[in-house]
Amino acid sequence: MSDLTGMSVAAMQAGLRSGAFSAAELVGAHVAAAEAARPLNLFITETFEAAMEAARAADQALAAGTAGPLAGIPIGIKDLFATRGVRTTAASRILDGFTPTYESHVTARLQAAGAISLGKLNLDEFAMGSSNETSAFGPVVSPIRAAGSDAALVPGGSSGGSSAAVAARVVAAATGTDTGGSIRQPAAFCGIAGIKPTYGRCSRWGIIAFASSLDQAGVLARSVTDCALLLEAMAGFDPRDSTSLDAPVPAWSAALTGDLRGRRVGIPREYRVDGMDAGLDRLWQQGAEWLRDAGAEIVEVSLPHTAQALPTYYIVAPAEASSNLARYDGVRYGLRVVPDGGSLADMYEATRAAGFGPEVRRRIMIGTYVLSAGYYDAYYLKAQKVRALIARDFAEAFARCDLLLTPTAPTGAFPLGARNADPIAMYLNDVFTVPSSLAGLPAMSVPAGTDSAGLPLGLQLIGRPLDEAGVLDAARAIEQRAPAPATPEPWWR
Numbered sequence: 001m002s003d004l005t006g007m008s009v010a011a012m013q014a015g016l017r018s019g020a021f022s023a024a025e026l027v028g029a030h031v032a033a034a035e036a037a038r039p040l041n042l043f044i045t046e047t048f049e050a051a052m053e054a055a056r057a058a059d060q061a062l063a064a065g066t067a068g069p070l071a072g073i074p075i076g077i078k079d080l081f082a083t084r085g086v087r088t089t090a091a092s093r094i095l096d097g098f099t100p101t102y103e104s105h106v107t108a109r110l111q112a113a114g115a116i117s118l119g120k121l122n123l124d125e126f127a128m129g130s131s132n133e134t135s136a137f138g139p140v141v142s143p144i145r146a147a148g149s150d151a152a153l154v155p156g157g158s159s160g161g162s163s164a165a166v167a168a169r170v171v172a173a174a175t176g177t178d179t180g181g182s183i184r185q186p187a188a189f190c191g192i193a194g195i196k197p198t199y200g201r202c203s204r205w206g207i208i209a210f211a212s213s214l215d216q217a218g219v220l221a222r223s224v225t226d227c228a229l230l231l232e233a234m235a236g237f238d239p240r241d242s243t244s245l246d247a248p249v250p251a252w253s254a255a256l257t258g259d260l261r262g263r264r265v266g267i268p269r270e271y272r273v274d275g276m277d278a279g280l281d282r283l284w285q286q287g288a289e290w291l292r293d294a295g296a297e298i299v300e301v302s303l304p305h306t307a308q309a310l311p312t313y314y315i316v317a318p319a320e321a322s323s324n325l326a327r328y329d330g331v332r333y334g335l336r337v338v339p340d341g342g343s344l345a346d347m348y349e350a351t352r353a354a355g356f357g358p359e360v361r362r363r364i365m366i367g368t369y370v371l372s373a374g375y376y377d378a379y380y381l382k383a384q385k386v387r388a389l390i391a392r393d394f395a396e397a398f399a400r401c402d403l404l405l406t407p408t409a410p411t412g413a414f415p416l417g418a419r420n421a422d423p424i425a426m427y428l429n430d431v432f433t434v435p436s437s438l439a440g441l442p443a444m445s446v447p448a449g450t451d452s453a454g455l456p457l458g459l460q461l462i463g464r465p466l467d468e469a470g471v472l473d474a475a476r477a478i479e480q481r482a483p484a485p486a487t488p489e490p491w492w493r
Contacts, residue, residue: 004029005169006487009073009226010253012172016062016072023062023072027055027116030074034118034170039492040141042165044079045087045120054116061114070233071114076165076174079120080127081107081217082206090208091125091135094328094355096335104206105238106175106217113233118171121161125357126325127177127210130185130429132160133420134359142413143168143488144190147454150491153413156186156429162220163190167488173221173230179210180313181409181433183218184445188408188458191447191485193475194220195227198465199440200245202231203238211320212243214313214437224446224476228253231468245466252469258477261295265474266401270306271432273410280407280457283449287405287459287478294477301397301404305389309435312390314427315370315383316438321360322367328355362423391439394462403474404462406432408445412455436462446475447485456485 004026007015015021031048051074061067082088082100089095103111110117124134131154132140142155142164155164159176163186166174176183178196187194195218202217209215219230232253237246267288272281288298330336330351337350356364370379397404409429419426436443442465445458459478463471 005033008223009172009221009229012073013069023055023058023116024052026072027051027074030118030171033168036490036493037168037170040143040164040168041138042122042140042161042168042170043076043119044089044091044122044137047086047117047119051116051118058114058116068112068114070110070229073115073173074118074171075110075115076119076121076162076171077107077117078123078159078162078175078177080123080177080208081175082208083107083117083120086120088120088208089137090127091123091137092355092357092360093136094335094352096355098334102206105203105240106207106234109236110175110233115233121165121174123161124158125360126208126321127158127179127182128321128359128363129157130181130426131419132157132186133416134357136357139416140164141416142190143492144413144455145491149453152416154189154416156189156413158182159186159220163187163192163194166190166192166220166222168490169487173219173226175234176218176220177207178216178218178437179214179317180437181430183220184433184443184458184460185409185429187220187445188456189413191456192220192222193224193227193444193446193479194218195231195444195468195471196437196442197231197235197468198245198442200243201235201468203236203241203244205238205240209324211317212324213320214317224472224479225253225256227444228256228472247466250469252472255469256473256476258294258473258480260291260474260477263296263403263470263474264401265291265296265298266301266397266404267298268301268303268306268397268404268406270303271406273431277411277451279451280410283457284405284407284459287448290478290481291405291474293481296474299401301400303393303397303435305386305393306435308386309390309438310427310431312383312386313430313434313438314366315379316387318363318367319371319380320367322364322371325360325364328352387438390435394436394439394441398464402464403470406460406462408432408458408460412451412453412457432460441465442468442471444471444475446478446482448478448482
């Protein structure tokens with residue numbers, strides 16, 4: 001079983017087509033791994049029986065020569081994507097009992113490619129969090145542990161269920177969403193790869209909204225090539241999404257070389273923040289040397305509004321969240337709490353109080369405040385102006401280079417509960433990932449090394465709009481030179 005669950009997506013594809021193993025065997029091995037990993041709290045909804053049925057159908061398609069490129073590949077779906085006939089919760093009590101009658105564009109494309117979902121993966125409630133501890137269904141526990149310690153660690157967030165499931169060899173790859181770093185930061189914490197493509201590359205149709213101008217679907221997998229393979233299936237124009245980009249989807253996986261000759265990689269000086277861990281700084285310098293060895297020229301660039309990115313994000317994102325979450329009122333679907341003798345307004349209040357967790361309520365309150373009369377110009381409008389300046393900084397930097405290299409997160413994973421009492425400390429996890437999200441740029445985290453406790457650290461590549469190819473190639477160059485991430489010991493079995 002471990003041989004099948006430890007393979008890359010590319011190796012699984014080759015084995016299925018050569019007949020070395022069947023889709024039923026491959027999916028069955030991953031189902032067994034998922035059952036053994038229940039102590040990690042990875043899934044909100046398991047669909048193991050449907051997955052085995054789909055695997056048998058995949059074997060028939062493979063035998064007939066009609067199989068899609070991802071036929072038989074076992075994946076997980078972050079429970080923010082609507083899935084027809086399968087409960088979708090956004091990890092919130094407010095969507096209690098909600099089963100969509102439609103399929104998100106991204107998951108429909110994955111199904112068409114033949115990928116097989118094992119179920120809906122846990123996440124921070126409505127994707128609001130950096131540790132996967134805000135879920136109404138309990139926190140996800142990382143499969144990673146510090147050297148010589150049994151302390152339970154967070155997997156990162158909000159795509160913590162996705163990152164932990166991939167790292168634990170429960171699924172070959174998983175979908176995620178990234179609003180301010182929610183693919184890249186958990187990928188770094190769990191020692192895997194994760195890519196957020198250009199805003200608009202993957203349709204948002206059927207993804208439960210957090211902040212509509214920032215949300216973007218992406219991939220978490222154990223290699224750069226596997227990320228490219230999944231992203232090829234997920235990306236594509238969707239007329240139902242007004243922000244969807246009508247652009248061709250290249251064969252990124254086939255074009256990967258790791259050869260960066262003729263490319264310039266920028267090192268933004270503002271990302272070297274006060275108090276940065278010396279080990280992380282050394283790893284960043286090592287990453288630059290790896291890219292130089294791959295043929296790139298390393299140059300220093302400036303992104304002068306970097307310090308304003310995090311406060312800008314935590315005005316814009318909560319403002320959009322307060323608007324998007326206004327639809328959850330207990331009238332049409334989901335949870336409904338009706339106080340005895342209460343009015344319609346009482347029902348709204350009771351439903352939302354019971355349905356939303358503390359972090360979601362906090363962000364709704366912040367967002368409502370910055371959008372309110374008398375504060376809109378002072379906060380939200382000003383934040384949008386600063387966001388434009390941040391995007392301009394990137395455009396000016398890309399006049400001097402092709403890609404940017406930064407750390408993914410300021411630290412490795414931390415223990416469960418360690419930062420819950422300080423929301424600001426939690427928000428600082430996204431200090432390196434938020435700027436590229438505000439600018440809508442493609443960005444990727446790739447495993448690069450470990451900290452003093454042996455916990456994974458990632459490096460981030462940021463590219464020009466629609467240059468996923470450049471981001472993936474630079475990530476591949478680091479992957480070829482960095483030490484391979486250790487496979488977690490299955491302590492949960």
